[in-house]
Amino acid sequence: MATKEVIIITSDLTGKDIPHDEAQRVTLAYNGEFRSLDLSAHEAASLGEALEPFMSRGRKITKDEATYRKPSTKGMGTNAEASKARKWLKANGHKVSEKGRIPADLMSVYRDSMALDNAA
Incomplete structure (x- = not known):
């Protein structure tokens, strides 16, 4: 008795079966995300034309x-702002270290307070 194993490659774009000799695996990267797609030769050529x-x-x-x-620097502010925030946070009863990054939730408390002071 013989056993035959058949591998069927399916297009990730259309869901249709692709003949073995036409199948292409394409790797894409965009904004730090990586994807791998099995495409037909025609689909891969269309993608290549679109990306050219x-x-x-x-x-x-x-x-x-x-x-x-x-590394993200979003929301970190400047050293001068951190120094002012540290001083204000301590004066208002918040625990904050002498050095290092001020936790985002404490920076939000400080910034919210400054926004209220400036709005008044």
Whole structure:
């Protein structure tokens, strides 16, 4: 008795079966998210045509450069603001360390207070 194993590749775009000799696995990366798609030769060519204006103008980078994410500085403020916030928070009964990052929830308390003071 013989056993035959059949692998059927299905297009991630259309859900249709793709002949083995036409199947292409395409890897995409955008905004730090990576995707892998199984596409037919026609679908892969269409994707290539759609991306060509972007790919021809982009800079080639290494895999390491593609996966590096700069640490977020959103909401950190300046050293001067941190110093003022630390002083205000302590004066208003909040526990805050002498050095290092001030927790976001405490910075929100400080900023909300400053916004109220400026609105008055």
